[in-house]
Amino acid sequence: MSWLTEFVRPKIRNFLGRQEPPDNLWHQCPNCQQMIFHRELEAAKKVCPHCGHHMRATAADRLAWTFDNGAYTRIDLPKAVPDPLRFRDQKRYVDRLKDARDATRQEDAVLVAHGMLGGARAVVAAMSFEFMGGSMGSAVGEALVAAARLAVLQAAPLIIYTASGGARMQEGAISLMQMPRSVIATQMVREAGLPFIVVLTDPTTGGVTASFAMLGDIQIAEPNALIGFAGARVIEQTVREKLPVGFQRAEYLYEHGIIDMVVKRAELTATLARLIALMTANKRQAAA
């Protein structure tokens, strides 16, 4: 043992704080309360192996799961004006943004990437609920426009994974303006004759549901995902009626014709690849 290992290293270790054993090796399923080993959970794409409950996933998870061999290229997104209203509630908006950026290592609530999906080019935009509830401010609007432009440029389908509580209240009317803006973005993809597929994940609500999230050529949802505009309690108080069981859940929306498919996460990537192949084959036939 040298002076370095015996004396300097322990000092550094003390200075940095004691290394505690990691306590996140096991996860408890919020649905069935069973404990799941973290590697098992990752291998199952964050779906409980006991009850099939689909846990929330990050935007980075979505990208890794969607592209062939988990290989993709993320694009730099345009910078939005930070804190246009100089908003403050209990905390300044700029501080909230900084906290969210530190916690997620993301600039804002969307990641955009391109790569191969089922052997064909695709552009994917994934929202992350863990970034300020996936709320849609001007940065999210910018990201969706960038994703749509990239899809048109590459003549590739656009897939958007939604996860959002709605508009970002700290940006007031500017956040509401992202609703028509995101609709125009998806319209660009449609006008170019390219497939636009929306995957609704838990939860997708508010201004996101009321704009681009319901405009896909094909609307897919993950099992039991909460999808709605206003909250169930608000609706109940407004219509003064008890709402049916499963209201605003993916399966209920599927049974009532609001969405096209409910697809388990394990089958999602293969389903997307198959749909894209079908949609582009039809287009090739029509052109011939």
Ligand SMILES: [Zn+2]
């Ligand atoms: Zn479970």
